[in-house]
Amino acid sequence: MNNNKLFRNINNKMIGGVASGLADYLQIDVTIVRVLFVLGIFIPAPFPIVLFYIILWMVMPASVKNSEIVKEHHSIS
Numbered sequence: 870m871n872n873n874k875l876f877r878n879i880n881n882k883m884i885g886g887v888a889s890g891l892a893d894y895l896q897i898d899v900t901i902v903r904v905l906f907v908l909g910i911f912i913p914a915p916f917p918i919v920l921f922y923i924i925l926w927m928v929m930p931a932s933v934k935n936s937e938i939v940k941e942h943h944s945i946s
Contacts, residue, residue, distance in 0.1 A: 876932030877925075885926040 875894045877886035888906055892899035909918035 874932075875929060877929045879931045885922075886931065887922055887925045887929060890929055890932065891925075 873894050873896075876890050878889035878893055879886045881889040881899060883889075883903065888902040889899045892902045895902070906918065906922060912918070
């Protein structure tokens with residue numbers, strides 16, 4: 870089972886980092902998740918997909934990758 874936590878990946882984002890965070894959590898390519906979101910908009914009921922994305926954007930906490938934390942730590946020193 871996946872032991873990762875669900876976070877928005879703000880370092881690899883197009884809009885809000887939701888798709889990137891889901892891809893990290895599911896351990897799949899982010900392009901697949903982005904394409905599924907875009908295809909979901911064209912399904913006869915597009916509003917729930919957009920609403921789902923916005924809700925995830927508001928609910929999912931942002932996460933900074935370890936490389937960014939290391940960069941910030943070195944720039945402070």
